[in-house]
Each structure stands twice: as C-alpha cells, then as structure tokens.
Amino acid sequence: MSSSSSGGCGGNCSCNSGGGDNSDSKLFDRRTLLKTTGATLGIAAFAKALAPLTEWSEDLSVEEFVQKHYRELDDKQLSEVIKKIEADTKAEYGADVTVTAPKPQKGVKFGYALNLSVCVGCRRCAEACHIENNHDRASGNSYIRVLEMEKGSMDLEHGNANYNHPVPRGDKFYMPVQCQQCDNPPCVDVCPVEATWKEKDGIVVVDYNWCIGCRYCEAACPYHARRFNWEKPQIPKEEINPNQSYLSNRVRPQGVMEKCTFCLHRTRKGQMPACLEACPTGARVFGNLLDPNSDIRKVLANKRVFVLKEELGTKPNFFYFFDK
Amino acid sequence: MADQPKHDAKFHYRSFPRFILLALKLCTQGSWTFYAWMIFLTCIALVGANAWAIQVRDGMIGTGMSDHVSWGLYIANFTFIVGLAAGGVMMVIPAYLYKNKDMHDTVIIGELLAIAAIIMCILFVVVDLGRPDRFWHMFPLIGKFNWPISMLTWDVLVLNGYLLINLHICGYLLYKRFLGETPNPKLYIPFVFISIAWAISIHTVTAFLYCGLGGRPFWNTALLAPRFLTTAFCAGPAFIILVLQLIQRLTSMPVGAGAIKTLMGIMRVTIWINLVMLVSELFTEFYTGGSHATAAKYLYFGSHGLNALVPWIWTSTIFVVVAAILLLRPKLENHMRTLDIACVLVFVGIWIEKGMGLIIPGFIPSTLHEYVEYIPSLMEWKVTAGVWAGGLMIYTLLLKVAIPIFTGEARDHYPQKKAALNDSKAHESNDPEHSAEST
Amino acid sequence: MNTNLLYKTCIGCAIALIIAALVGGVIYYAPEPDDTHEYSDSPWDPNAPKHPVTINSTPSLPFVDSGRKDQAGNPIGVRCNTCHSSKEPNLTLNNGALLHEFHQGLHYAHGGMNCVSCHNPDDYESLRLANGESIPFSETIQLCAQCHGTQYRSYRDGSHGGMTGYWDLSKGPRQRNTCTDCHSAHAPAYPKVMPVFPPKVREGSKLPSQH
Numbered sequence: 001m002s003s004s005s006s007g008g009c010g011g012n013c014s015c016n017s018g019g020g021d022n023s024d025s026k027l028f029d030r031r032t033l034l035k036t037t038g039a040t041l042g043i044a045a046f047a048k049a050l051a052p053l054t055e056w057s058e059d060l061s062v063e064e065f066v067q068k069h070y071r072e073l074d075d076k077q078l079s080e081v082i083k084k085i086e087a088d089t090k091a092e093y094g095a096d097v098t099v100t101a102p103k104p105q106k107g108v109k110f111g112y113a114l115n116l117s118v119c120v121g122c123r124r125c126a127e128a129c130h131i132e133n134n135h136d137r138a139s140g141n142s143y144i145r146v147l148e149m150e151k152g153s154m155d156l157e158h159g160n161a162n163y164n165h166p167v168p169r170g171d172k173f174y175m176p177v178q179c180q181q182c183d184n185p186p187c188v189d190v191c192p193v194e195a196t197w198k199e200k201d202g203i204v205v206v207d208y209n210w211c212i213g214c215r216y217c218e219a220a221c222p223y224h225a226r227r228f229n230w231e232k233p234q235i236p237k238e239e240i241n242p243n244q245s246y247l248s249n250r251v252r253p254q255g256v257m258e259k260c261t262f263c264l265h266r267t268r269k270g271q272m273p274a275c276l277e278a279c280p281t282g283a284r285v286f287g288n289l290l291d292p293n294s295d296i297r298k299v300l301a302n303k304r305v306f307v308l309k310e311e312l313g314t315k316p317n318f319f320y321f322f323d324k
Numbered sequence: 325m326a327d328q329p330k331h332d333a334k335f336h337y338r339s340f341p342r343f344i345l346l347a348l349k350l351c352t353q354g355s356w357t358f359y360a361w362m363i364f365l366t367c368i369a370l371v372g373a374n375a376w377a378i379q380v381r382d383g384m385i386g387t388g389m390s391d392h393v394s395w396g397l398y399i400a401n402f403t404f405i406v407g408l409a410a411g412g413v414m415m416v417i418p419a420y421l422y423k424n425k426d427m428h429d430t431v432i433i434g435e436l437l438a439i440a441a442i443i444m445c446i447l448f449v450v451v452d453l454g455r456p457d458r459f460w461h462m463f464p465l466i467g468k469f470n471w472p473i474s475m476l477t478w479d480v481l482v483l484n485g486y487l488l489i490n491l492h493i494c495g496y497l498l499y500k501r502f503l504g505e506t507p508n509p510k511l512y513i514p515f516v517f518i519s520i521a522w523a524i525s526i527h528t529v530t531a532f533l534y535c536g537l538g539g540r541p542f543w544n545t546a547l548l549a550p551r552f553l554t555t556a557f558c559a560g561p562a563f564i565i566l567v568l569q570l571i572q573r574l575t576s577m578p579v580g581a582g583a584i585k586t587l588m589g590i591m592r593v594t595i596w597i598n599l600v601m602l603v604s605e606l607f608t609e610f611y612t613g614g615s616h617a618t619a620a621k622y623l624y625f626g627s628h629g630l631n632a633l634v635p636w637i638w639t640s641t642i643f644v645v646v647a648a649i650l651l652l653r654p655k656l657e658n659h660m661r662t663l664d665i666a667c668v669l670v671f672v673g674i675w676i677e678k679g680m681g682l683i684i685p686g687f688i689p690s691t692l693h694e695y696v697e698y699i700p701s702l703m704e705w706k707v708t709a710g711v712w713a714g715g716l717m718i719y720t721l722l723l724k725v726a727i728p729i730f731t732g733e734a735r736d737h738y739p740q741k742k743a744a745l746n747d748s749k750a751h752e753s754n755d756p757e758h759s760a761e762s763t
Numbered sequence: 764m765n766t767n768l769l770y771k772t773c774i775g776c777a778i779a780l781i782i783a784a785l786v787g788g789v790i791y792y793a794p795e796p797d798d799t800h801e802y803s804d805s806p807w808d809p810n811a812p813k814h815p816v817t818i819n820s821t822p823s824l825p826f827v828d829s830g831r832k833d834q835a836g837n838p839i840g841v842r843c844n845t846c847h848s849s850k851e852p853n854l855t856l857n858n859g860a861l862l863h864e865f866h867q868g869l870h871y872a873h874g875g876m877n878c879v880s881c882h883n884p885d886d887y888e889s890l891r892l893a894n895g896e897s898i899p900f901s902e903t904i905q906l907c908a909q910c911h912g913t914q915y916r917s918y919r920d921g922s923h924g925g926m927t928g929y930w931d932l933s934k935g936p937r938q939r940n941t942c943t944d945c946h947s948a949h950a951p952a953y954p955k956v957m958p959v960f961p962p963k964v965r966e967g968s969k970l971p972s973q974h
Contacts, residue, residue, distance in 0.1 A: 035352060042366060049374035056381035060457060069461075069468055107807035115922050120953065127960035140963035145692060156693040157615050161962050166955040177692060186539065192476040193461040194468040200801055210468075212461055213454020216476055218394040222539025224692045227391050228454065231383030254383045255454030268803070270934025272927065281945065281953065282924035288931070291809060295921030295930075302920065312538040323917060421769075472787060514772040521776070 059232075059253075069194070070207040070246065081209070082246060089251055094237040101246045102268035104201035110262050110317065111202075111289040111296040112273075113305065114176060117323035119283040121146055121167040121174030128278030129178075132263060133249040134241055136233035143260035144178045144275060145224060178275070179204065179225035179260035180308070180316030187217035187226060187259075196257070202289075202317055203262050205247040211256040218257065222309050223316075226259045262286075289317070342738055343502050347725045350734060354724065357574070361720065365713040372710010375703045376451050384454060386703045392696035393687040395452070397704045400679035401711070402448035404559070406530045407552060407678060409441035409486065411560010413523035418586050420516050430583045432497060432730065433571065434564055435490050436722040438523070442487040444715035451707050475533045482526045489519045494726070501729050502736050527552045534686065542619035542686045547605055552678070554598040559674040561587040561594075562667035567723075569660070577727045585657045592656075595648045595670060602641075602677075618693070623685040628695040630688070637681045643673030811933035819941045823901040824888060827866070843887040852884035859949070872950040881906055881948070907942045918942070 067073075067081060082099045089097050126142040135141040147159035151171050159175070168174060185204050188196055195211040198204045218226040232254040244250040245265035252258050263273035267286070276284040287294035296319075299305065303321040310316075379386055389396045415434035450456050461467040462480060471477040493515050500507040531549035538544055565587050572579045609620040621627050626634050647669035656663050689695050700708075728734035826840030833839050846865065856862075856878050859871030871878075883891035890898050890906050898905055908915035917923035925945070929935035945953060 038363075045366075045370050046373065049370045050377045052374070052377035052381040056377075057457075065457065103801070103803035105805070105807045106802045107809075113922065115917070118917075118923055120956065121958055122956050123958045123960045126962075130960065140960070142960070142962075145962060146958075147692060155615065157618060157689070159693060161692070161694060163958065164961055165957075167958050168953075168955065186537065189473050190476065190537075192470050192474045192480070193458075194470045195461070210458070210461055211455065212458045214449075214452070214476065215394045215454070216474075216533075218391065219686070220537050220539060222691050224391070224690055224694075228394060229383070230387075230389070231385040253455075257454075267930065270929045270931030272930050277927045280925050282918075282922070282926060282940065285922045286930050287921075288807065291807075293809075298920040299922050302916075303922070309539070314538075321922075323913060323923075472791065509768060513768045514775065517769055517772040518776060 064209060067209050069210050071197075078246070085246070085250055089240075093235060093240060093251060095240040095242060097240065097242040097244050097250070099244045099246055099250050100265060102265065104199050104203075105268065106200070107288075107290055109202045109289045110181065110267060111287065111300075111319065112181075112262065112317065113285040113296055113299045113303075113319040113321060115283040115285070115323060116173050116175060116320055118281045119146075119168075119174045119176065119279075120281055121148055121163070121172075122280065124278040124280060125176055125275035125284070128274040129260070131239070132241055132266075132274035134233065134235055134244070134251050136229070136231070137235055137239070139230075141227055143225065143227065144176050146174055146176045148172050149175050175320065176275075177223055177225075177308070178318070179262075180223050180314065180318040181262060183315035183317065184313055186220040186222065186312075186314060190216045190220045192216065196259075201268070203264050204259070205261055205264070206257050206259060207247070208250070208252050208256045208258065213255040213257065215257065222312050222314060226257055229254050229256055229258065339503060339736060339738070340499070342736060343499055346502065346729075346734055346736070350725045350728055351721050358720075358724070362717065365717045365720070368713035369710050369717065372707045372713065375706035375710065379451070379703055379707065380456065386701060388699045388701040388704060390696055390698070392690045392694060393684060393698035395683050395687070396698055397680070397700040397708050398448050398452035400683040401708055402445055402452070403530060403552075403682060404675050404679045405441050405444045405448065405715070406483070406527055407556030407674075408560055408563060409438045409445065410523040410527040410553070410556040411558075412436075412438035412441065412564065413520055414557055414560050414590055415564065415583070415587065416516055416520055416523075418590075420513065421520070430568065430579055432494060432726055433567060433723070434560075435494050435519075436726055437560075437564060437567070437719060438490045438519075439487060439494065440715050440719035440722060442483055442490070443718055444711055445483055446487075447711045447714060448708075451711065475529060475536060478529045479526075479533060482522065482529050486519070486522050486526050489515050489522060493519065494722075498726055498729050501732075502734070504735055524553065527556050534682075539691050540686045541616050543682075545605065545608075547601055551598065551601045551605070554594050554601060555674045555678050557594040558591055558598055558670050559678075561591045562670040565591075565667050566664065566671075569664070571723070571727065575727050575731075576733070577731050581657065584663075588651070588656055588663060591666075591670065592651045595644065595651060598674075599644065599648055615693070618689050619685040622688050622695070623681060627689075630695055630697045632697055632699060633680065633684060636676050640673040640676035640681060643669040644677065647673065807931070808933065813932035814929065814934075814936035816932065816937045816939060818904075818939045819944055821900055821903045821941055821943055823899050825900050847887035852879060852887075854879050854884060870950050872952065873948070903948070904942055907946075 061084075063081075063084060068077070070078075073081065078101055082101065085099050086097055089095060089099075123144075123146050126144040126146060129135075129144050130140065130142040133143065145161050147156065147161050148163040148167075148169070149156075149172060150158045151173055181198075181202050181204050183198075183202070185198060188198055188204060192214065193210060193212055196204060196206045196217055213228070215228055218228060229252050233251055235251065240251065241249060243265060248261040248263065248265045263271075263275075267273055272286055276286050285295050285299050287296035289296060289300075291297065299321060300319065303323070305319045305321045307316045307319055387396060412434040415431045419431045450459070453459070462469060462477075464471070469477055471481070493512050496512050497507055528549045531552040534540070534543040535545060535548035565584055568579050568584055568587075571577055606620065606624075609617045618627065622630065623633050623637050625631070647666040650662050650666040650669070653659060653662055684698055688697065824842065826842060829839045829841045831839045854877065857871075857875055859866070859869035862869055879891070881890055883889045883897050886897060888900075890900060890903065892898055892906060893909050904915070904918075914923055924940045924942070926937055926939045928937035930937075
C-alpha cells in the first residue's frame with residue numbers, strides 16, 4: 001500500500017521506531033487514538049463473538065480433555081473414567097447407569113448372518129437397536145437400515161428404505177444393513193487419530209472420548225454403517241438403557257462418531273444382540289465363528305452365503321443368504 | 325546492496341525484533357482504502373467466528389449436513405483452497421527453474437498467497453471438526469497419529485510442512501531485505517526447489533484423501549489427482565494475475581509485464597488440459613452408465629427429483645469453457661479486460677467444480693444408494709465467509725508488510741542511526757560547543 | 764550456481780526421504796506394546812457345560828374353548844375326545860367352512876389338505892404322522908418337519924424362528940419359538956404386518972424419494 005498519505009515524514013515509517021524523542025506530541029494524535037479505539041473495539045467484538053464457546057466449555061472437563069486413549073488406560077484409570085461417565089450421565093440425564101468395559105474373549109470371533117427368505121421387513125430390529133443403544137430420540141437414529149429390494153435384483157439402486165405399507169410384499173425382499181465389522185475395514189484405515197479400531201473378537205469399536213469428529217470414517221464406510229452425533233443426544237431418563245459399556249451404548253457426547261458394536265455389552269457376556277432378540281421371524285443368526293458347532297458356522301456350511309460389495313475387499317463378517 | 329557481513333546470534337537477537345516491530349507498524353498504517361478494506365473483512369470474520377462458536381456449542385445440527393452427506397461446504401472450500409496454495413507455486417517454477425527475471429521479483433506474491441491459503445485450509449478443517457477441543461489427539465507421541473495408513477495424517481504433514489517452508493522462504497528473504505543485505509542462496513534456494521515438489525505433493529495427497537475410498541465410486545478414479553493439479557494450476561495463476569494488477573494499481577511495487585504474461589501462458593495450457601480431463605471423466609461415467617454413473621447423473625442432470633446442483637455445475641462448466649476460449653485470444657497481454665474476465669470466470673468456475681461439484685456428488689447417492697440432498701445452512705455460509713475474510717486479511721497484511729520491504733521503502737534504519745549517533749558523539753567529544761548534527 | 768544447488772537439493776531430498784522411509788518402517792513394523800484390554804481373563808471354552816435351550820411348548824392336551832367361564836372367570840375348555848370319541852370321523856373334510864356343529868368359522872388355509880392329514884382320526888387328542896404313527900400335540904414340530912424339511916433344518920440349525928437369550932450357552936440359556944408361535948397350524952402363512960420405526964430424515968434435507 002502506498003504510504004504517501006500517511007502522517008508524519010512521508011515514507012520512512014521506521015524513523016519513529018528508534019528514539020522516542022519527538023513522540024510525546026504524537027501520543028495523543030488523532031490517528032493513534034482512532035487506531036487504539038478501533039483495536040480495543042475489535043478485541044471486544046471478537047470476545048463477544050466467541051462467547052458461545054464459554055457456554056460449551058461448561059460441558060467439558062479437564063480430566064476428559066487430558067484422558068488418554070482407551071487402549072492406553074490402565075485398570076485404575078479406566079475405572080475412574082467410568083465412574084466419571086456414570087456421574088455425568090446422572091447429572092445430565094438424571095438416570096442411574098452402570099458402565100462396564102468387557103473385554104474380548106480369546107477363542108471368540110463374532111459373525112452375523114441374515115436370512116433374506118425369512119426377513120419380512122418389519123423393522124423391529126431397527127427399533128430395538130434404537131432403544132438398546134440409547135440413541136437420540138428426536139432423530140430416530142438406528143444403526144440398522146432396512147432396504148426393500150426388488151426380487152430378482154441385488155442392485156441397491158432399486159432399494160428403498162422408506163417403505164410404509166404392510167410387509168412383506170410378494171415381489172420384494174427385505175435386507176437390513178448395519179455395520180459389517182469388516183476384517184479389512186476402510187473406516188479403521190482412514191481415522192487420523194486411531195479413535196476406531198478392530199478388537200480381537202472382530203468388533204470394530206470407537207473410543208467416544210478420543211474421536212475428534214472429522215467424519216472421514218463416515219465417508220470411507222461403504223455400508224452407511226457410521227453415525228455422527230450432530231447434537232447432544234436427548235433421551236428421557238426413563239427410556240435410558242442402564243446396562244451400558246464404555247465402547248458401545250453409553251450415552252455419547254456431541255460431536256463424535258458411533259456405530260453398531262454387535263451390542264458388545266451383551267454379546268461379550270454371551271447374550272444375543274438386541275436386534276436378534278427383537279426379530280419375530282428369526283431371520284438373524286449370531287454366534288462365534290471359531291466354534292465349529294455354532295449356528296453361524298452351520299449357516300456358512302449349509303447355505304449359499306454372500307456378502308455386500310465383496311469386490312471392495314472389505315471382508316465383512318455379516319453374511320446374507322436365501323433359503324431358496 | 326551491501327555484501328553479506330557475518331552476523332553472530334547477538335546481532336539477530338537485536339535486529340529480528342526490530343523486523344517484527346516494523347512489520348507490525350506496516351500492518352497498522354495505510355490509506356483509507358486499506359482501513360476500509362480491513363474493517364470490512366473484520367466484520368465478516370467476526371460474524372463467521374460467532375457462527376462457529378454457536379456451531380461448537382450447539383452441535384453441527386445447525387449445518388445442512390446429515391449422515392448421508394457428512395461433508396459439505398467446509399470441506400468443499402478446503403479442497404479448493406489447497407489448490408490455490410499449490411497454484412501459488414506456479415510462479416516459482418519459471419522464476420527459479422527457468423530463470424525468468426521478470427518473475428523473480430514477483431514470486432514472493434505467490435509464496436505469500438501460499439501461506440495465507442494454507443492457514444485458510446487449516447481453519448476450514450478446524451471448523452469442520454466435531455470436537456475441535458481434541459485437536460491434540462492428532463499430535464504424534466502425545467496423541468495417536470495414524471501415519472502412514474490414514475491419508476489425513478499425510479495431509480496434516482504436508483500442509484504444515486508447506487506452511488513452514490514458505491514461511492521460511494518469505495521470512496528469510498524479507499528479513500534480509502530489511503537488513504539491506506543479499507540473501508544467501510544456500511539458505512533459501514534449496515527450499516524453493518523443495519517447495520515446488522512439495523506443492524505438487526500437497527494437492528496429490530489431498531486428492532488421495534478422496535480417490536482411495538472404494539465405497540465412493542464418484543471419487544474412486546485415478547484421474548482425480550491429475551485433475552486436482554490442473555485445476556490448481558488454473559485457479560492459482562488466475563487469482564495471482566488479478567492480485568498483481570491490484571498491486572500495480574495500489575502500490576509502488578514494480579510488476580513486470582512478463583510476470584503476467586508468463587502466468588497467462590501457463591493458464592492457457594492448463595485450462596485446456598483440465599477440459600480434456602473433464603471430458604475423459606464424463607465419457608467414462610456416462611458411456612459405461614450403470615450404477616457408476618449415478619452420482620454424475622445427479623450432478624449434471626438431477627436424479628430422483630433432486631437437482632440442486634445442476635444449475636451450479638452447468639454454470640461452472642460454461643464459465644470454464646468460455647474462459648478457455650477467451651484465453652486463446654492472440655496478444656492477450658494487450659487486452660487486460662479480456663484476461664481479467666477470463667480469470668474471474670476460471671476462479672469461480674473451478675471453485676464450484678472442485679468444491680461443491682466434487683464433494684457433494686460423492687455422497688449422493690449414499691453408499692446404500694439413497695438420495696438425500698444437501699443444502700448448506702446459513703450458519704455454514706457465515707463460517708465459510710468468516711474463514712475467507714480471515715484468509716484475505718492475512719494475505720493483505722502479508723502483502724502490506726512485504727511490498728514496502730521489497731521496494732526498499734521500509735528498511736532497517738537502526739544501524740545508520742546508530743552510526744550517526746556515534747558520529748555526533750564523536751563530534752561532541754571533540755568539540756563540545758558545536759551542536760550535534762543528525763542525519 | 765542455481766543448477767548446482769538444484770542437484771544438491773535433489774540429492775539431499777532423496778537421502779532425507781530414504782531415511783524417513785527407514786524410520787517410518789521401523790516405527791510401523793515395530794511390535795506394539797501389550798494392549799491392556801486385549802483379552803478378558805477367561806478364554807472361551809467349547810467344553811464348558813451348556814445351559815438348556817427351551818422351545819416354547821405346545822400343550823400336550825389341546826382344549827377347545829367352550830365359550831363359558833367357570834366361577835373363577837377362567838374359560839371352560841372342552842377336551843377333544845368329549846365329542847370325537849363318539850363321532851364318526853369325516854375323512855374327506857378339507858374345508859373349515861363345512862364345519863357346522865362345532866369349530867365354526869375355523870379359517871383353514873393349509874394347502875387344501877384333508878383335516879386328517881394331520882389330525883389322528885383314531886384319537887383326536889393326538890396327531891398323526893404320514894406313516895400313520897401317532898404323536899402327542901407336544902411334538903407338533905415333528906409333524907411340520909415331515910413336509911417342511913427345509914424350514915425345519917433351518918430352524919434346527921438356528922436360522923429360522925425367533926429366539927432370545929444367550930448365543931453362548933455356557934453363559935446362559937436360550938428360549939426359542941416353536942413353529943406354531945408364528946405359523947397357526949390351520950392358516951400357517953405368515954401374516955402381513957405394518958413396519959415400525961420409519962427412518963427419519965434430517966430437518967433441512969429433502970425427503971429421499973419414494974421408489
């Protein structure tokens with residue numbers, strides 16, 4: 001910018017920087033006064049503009065800020081973190097909850113199969129997931145999306161998740177899609193902070209206290225399995241499922257990713273996932289892939305099984321089959 | 325200019341703060357145009373900052389994004405601005421590799437653009453994060469840095485590295501000019517060469533963020549990285565040509581006609597390469613058809629009753645084609661208005677094509693082939709405008725500091741003053757009756 | 764001078780990249796520290812004793828609701844042989860609409876088979892397999908299985924029929940539906956239901972199209 005119109009001796013601004021000899025009369029000159037006022041106003045305006053951040057920071061705490069990654073917490077630190085989570089849930093939602101941290105069992109690898117000849121598309125699995133996993137009520141979020149597909153076609157382009165008529169329709173079949181707990185998960189590859197990883201029993205989990213909310217994993221997942229907490233979940237206290245775990249269905253904070261965990265707070269204790277228990281027709285099969293006598297292994301052995309988007313090389317552990 | 329005396333650390337300990345003080349002084353002094361421009365940008369930046377603070381407090385539900393379209397305006401602008409940063413280096417290649425003298429003196433304009441653009445990129449990523457308070461999780465050693473598998477970590481490395489390289493080059497050159505000394509080629513030219521390769525890498529890595537995802541067939545094309553580079557090398561020179569003309573008009577810095585001519589020459593070629601790549605992409609999509617073409621069909625023709633992006637992409641395509649034709653005009657350097665129109669068309673056209681026209685169709689249809697549209701909310705527009713205003717403020721301030729120093733208007737006068745003071749003291753001690761004569 | 768510096772820069776960069784690749788390789792391939800949460804204390808034991816799998820039972824002795832209630836308000840049931848021990852069985856009957864004396868309005872839609880395909884004309888308080896063998900009502904599944912073998916084998920292997928409880932029977936039991944929990948024996952076609960819990964669309968984004 002040309003300095004020809006600036007005050008003082010034209011051009012050489014650095015003249016004034018050295019001494020301080022002539023500057024007494026310049027301290028209160030109009031230009032400096034205007035500039036100082038402007039700067040002060042600017043700083044005040046900036047502080048006011050960012051004021052909402054102070055309200056948000058009330059939700060945060062120093063312990064949560066410095067908390068290490070789940071895999072680096074020792075037992076004592078983990079139990080402190082869990083106590084804090086239980087206390088926070090009580091304070092914010094009014095519900096008494098128990099948060100566990102069950103670990104994978106050696107010799108167990110979870111697999112899930114879905115009988116497309118038997119699924120009638122009632123969506124009770126999606127509803128059970130919503131209730132079990134303490135999803136935000138207003139958004140009607142669920143990890144399961146049921147697609148009504150054309151018989152004779154596997155093209156997802158002709159699938160429809162928004163059907164609202166008596167089911168099953170004779171010319172359609174119904175395909176629930178949820179996290180496939182891939183053996184080669186693209187979501188785990190792309191996470192910049194390793195907030196999501198594959199556990200030893202095959203479940204891909206998210207550390208909600210580590211995730212930075214960049215949503216790269218949501219872009220990478222080929223199965224629309226991931227959900228983001230666009231706002232703080234709102235659940236009435238009587239609807240909160242109190243049996244929670246750190247990595248699965250505890251009430252998540254705002255701004256982090258989440259996904260189906262095969263109800264690990266249940267399945268790591270040997271129970272069936274909530275979606276399976278809700279299915280009235282028994283289209284869902286769940287079990288230990290490493291047990292040769294399990295139902296899931298019988299499905300893999302006797303039924304013609306396929307996976308979605310096999311060509312992407314994700315190696316899902318969610319199998320689909322038809323009876324005929 | 326004086327030859328390079330050897331300085332010890334103590335010298336720099338004194339003179340570097342003077343350099344910073346000079347820079348601050350230059351930042352806060354100027355014409356009324358300057359003040360008006362900065363106040364205007366500050367207002368927009370404040371609106372953006374406030375909108376972002378509300379977004380952090382209330383959650384990103386205030387944006388138009390959803391689980392179907394989970395990246396939007398912020399990442400679209402981020403993608404475009406990375407290209408602008410890479411394009412800034414387009415001036416460096418002719419200046420340093422081809423020893424173009426006219427270019428040499430104006431190269432710093434492009435490098436300063438790179439600095440401002442990278443800061444804008446970082447800001448766009450920060451405003452897109454759901455938990456910006458957890459930024460430290462990305463630092464290696466204290467956090468967890470999923471390098472080398474996650475392309476986002478590569479992006480973090482290359483963007484910050486590019487920022488540091490350009491800060492060093494510009495800082496070093498300006499500091500040396502401030503001191504009135506010739507810069508030592510060994511201390512900056514290797515970094516210039518590195519910055520050329522690095523500029524190409526930042527945009528390739530950004531392209532790899534998208535084109536490696538198998539679940540997003542619209543992005544999963546080998547041509548994405550080359551397209552990114554060519555569009556960057558169109559939009560970058562376009563912006564710089566306009567900035568150079570502004571500098572010619574508003575400052576006393578000499579801008580050689582050759583600089584604009586070289587940039588124009590580059591643009592003439594890259595814009596046609598870009599069009600060829602676009603045609604190649606569209607042919608592959610539409611000729612094959614099938615589910616691979618659904619995103620392109622949505623983008624160009626609308627699909628399933630949704631067509632919000634159709635007017636935008638056609639505007640962009642027409643802008644770029646018209647600009648490509650305008651740029652073919654012979655002796656374009658004598659028709660600055662044509663060139664200016666072409667630059668604006670290129671800039672806007674590529675902003676649309678590479679921003680919203682690339683990110684959004686990657687999500688429509690979703691991976692389960694659902695069609696959910698995305699309309700940016702007012703909050704997103706405010707934050708985006710705020711980041712642009714912040715970036716333009718930074719760029720203006722950088723130029724405001726750099727140009728006077730480069731033209732010699734602003735210099736470190738302390739050594740001369742000190743010498744004069746010593747002289748007058750020497751005079752006094754010899755002849756106390758004579759008054760000191762200051763230079 | 765510039766060209767010389769260019770060469771030096773290139774060589775310097777190449778060396779830096781090689782070192783970076785080596786360091787990166789060491790970091791990447793170095794064995795990770797033991798994950799504190801890798802496994803739980805007890806591994807899965809295939810030989811651990813298993814809890815039972817209970818199948819919902821069908822009553823061993825069926826009753827027909829007489830329509831009257833006893834003093835306590837419970838419906839009074841009538842045993843099958845109350846009437847059928849003295850009546851002549853109609854071996855050709857295959858239509859519920861033709862029942863006039865009792866069981867009126869029975870909706871019958873099971874392939875148009877005669878009633879005695881399943882019911883035992885010699886003892887209406889039991890059922891009859893295809894080979895003439897009589898089985899109690901509590902073994903209804905066997906009767907279904909003799910014709911619907913595919914579905915029975917799926918059911919037996921756990922891929923048909925609702926269940927609740929534990930996948931790991933060493934940790935807890937399992938309850939399973941029986942065939943007639945969902946498929947009425949007389950009209951077994953699975954009824955249509957209205958789906959629940961439609962997916963919601965975010966405010967501000969357009970509704971996904973209805974195909």
